[in-house]
Amino acid sequence: MADNTVIAPDETLDIPDFPLRRAAEEPFAPPPLVRARNAERELFRVRIWDGSTPWLITGYDAIRALFGDPRVSVDDRIDGYPHWNEAMRSTVHKRPRSVFTSDGDEHNRYRRMLTKSFTFKRVEALRASVQRVTDEHIDAILAGPQPADLVPALSLPIPSLVISEMLGVPYADAEFFQEQANKGMSRYATAEDAAAGAGALAKYLANLIRERVEDPREDLVSDLAERVGAGDISVREAAQLATGVLIAGHETTANQISLSVAALSQRPDQLELLRDATDPKVIAGAVEELLRFLSIIQTGQRRVAVEDIEIGGETIRAGDGVILDVAPANWDARRYPEPDRLDLERQDAPHVGFGFGRHQCVGAQLARMELQIVLPTLFRRIPTLRLVQPVDDLPFKHDALAYGLYELLVTW
Numbered sequence: 001m002a003d004n005t006v007i008a009p010d011e012t013l014d015i016p017d018f019p020l021r022r023a024a025e026e027p028f029a030p031p032p033l034v035r036a037r038n039a040e041r042e043l044f045r046v047r048i049w050d051g052s053t054p055w056l057i058t059g060y061d062a063i064r065a066l067f068g069d070p071r072v073s074v075d076d077r078i079d080g081y082p083h084w085n086e087a088m089r090s091t092v093h094k095r096p097r098s099v100f101t102s103d104g105d106e107h108n109r110y111r112r113m114l115t116k117s118f119t120f121k122r123v124e125a126l127r128a129s130v131q132r133v134t135d136e137h138i139d140a141i142l143a144g145p146q147p148a149d150l151v152p153a154l155s156l157p158i159p160s161l162v163i164s165e166m167l168g169v170p171y172a173d174a175e176f177f178q179e180q181a182n183k184g185m186s187r188y189a190t191a192e193d194a195a196a197g198a199g200a201l202a203k204y205l206a207n208l209i210r211e212r213v214e215d216p217r218e219d220l221v222s223d224l225a226e227r228v229g230a231g232d233i234s235v236r237e238a239a240q241l242a243t244g245v246l247i248a249g250h251e252t253t254a255n256q257i258s259l260s261v262a263a264l265s266q267r268p269d270q271l272e273l274l275r276d277a278t279d280p281k282v283i284a285g286a287v288e289e290l291l292r293f294l295s296i297i298q299t300g301q302r303r304v305a306v307e308d309i310e311i312g313g314e315t316i317r318a319g320d321g322v323i324l325d326v327a328p329a330n331w332d333a334r335r336y337p338e339p340d341r342l343d344l345e346r347q348d349a350p351h352v353g354f355g356f357g358r359h360q361c362v363g364a365q366l367a368r369m370e371l372q373i374v375l376p377t378l379f380r381r382i383p384t385l386r387l388v389q390p391v392d393d394l395p396f397k398h399d400a401l402a403y404g405l406y407e408l409l410v411t412w
């Protein structure tokens with residue numbers, strides 16, 4: 001670990017290394033130390049891989065305030081920004097700017113290029129095809145051998161097929177697209193595998209964007225091609241945006257599907273409630289609770305303060321790193337009664353699982369719609385579905401940006 005010159009020696013004892021570990025016996029809960037600290041204060045310092053000590057924001061009120069505060073920036077070029085790792089820090093000036101790393105007007109510009117594709121109308125138009133691909137994949141599971149691994153059989157393919165349809169990837173290329181998208185996601189994938197997959201996708205998407213400049217359709221690649229045609233962005237930037245959407249929306253939704261199945265297997269009464277629900281509002285509420293309870297984004301949304309900010313009895317100084325940790329915020333006992341209880345009928349529980357404010361997840365409606373279809377369909381069509389292993393023994397993704405499962409063996 002690098003030296004700790006940024007903090008006084010007597011303070012170091014109190015500063016835990018981040019990310020923290022979850023407890024083996026509570027695999028769905030945020031790490032015990034984070035919950036204990038959050039019970040006392042809404043933010044505290046943690047030490048990350050480079051020895052720096054950004055603030056970890058864990059309180060529900062504090063996180064909502066800072067998600068919406070223009071005095072915190074997502075610009076990863078600013079000194080003090082808490083990078084995920086050395087690779088991200090060393091490539092910061094090589095990566096094109098994007099919706100994730102821009103503030104203010106620049107961010108609005110990127111964001112506007114995406115929002116058209118994620119309108120209620122476009123998302124709803126995909127509902128029938130999400131139901132169809134879900135049914136096809138469940139047919140294949142039922143026709144195949146037991147046990148089946150739900151991760152490659154259901155969780156990963158549905159979001160990638162849906163995003164490829166939304167982007168406008170021709171059906172004939174969907175398999176290639178899915179293969180590249182999955183490259184970095186297997187248990188033993190290296191950073192090179194992930195980079196090779198992302199590189200192949202960016203190249204593929206750049207070609208598709210060029211095609212759609214000439215021959216536009218009703219899809220996201222055509223929306224981006226229109227901006228390229230108007231001279232607003234380069235083909236490279238457009239391809240980067242499209243690849244970013246895929247990366248942000250693929251593994252996240254897949255993890256949420258797998259973890260939801262695992263969590264519900266421990267709560268048969270709640271599983272039945274979701275399986276038997278016919279009212280779309282009840283299904284929607286159940287999915288919101290699963291998003292709150294599982295809060296899969298586990299290594300925090302990264303920011304840097306550009307002005308001093310007083311919050312939760314502390315002063316965040318300009319230049320301090322800030323990590324917005326949605327899982328403890330979604331388990332904040334000041335906000336939710338019995339936060340550790342998965343209660344699909346919980347009322348009035350708006351969560352921050354998709355973030356909040358300007359950078360709030362662009363794909364939230366799409367992810368919700370997929371979950372509202374995949375989960376009840378799975379439990380209705382395979383009512384005897386059960387896990388092969390006890391939940392505590394499942395291979396959880398402790399080491400990834402988004403929490404999830406590498407494998408989920410089921411039988412029926």
Ligand code: HEM
Pocket residue numbers: 099100101111163244245246248249250252253256296297301302326352353354355356358359360361362363364366367
């Ligand atoms: C369960 C599934 C998902 C979860 C939990 C999730 C979570 C999040 C969170 C917490 C953020 C906020 C980032 C920040 O404030 O720094 C975010 C942003 C984003 N998400 Fe998602 N997401 C999911 C699915 C999707 C899907 C399906 C898509 C698209 C197909 C998507 C695309 C994006 C994009 C483009 C952003 C950046 C928005 C911006 O910076 O303005 N996400 N997501």
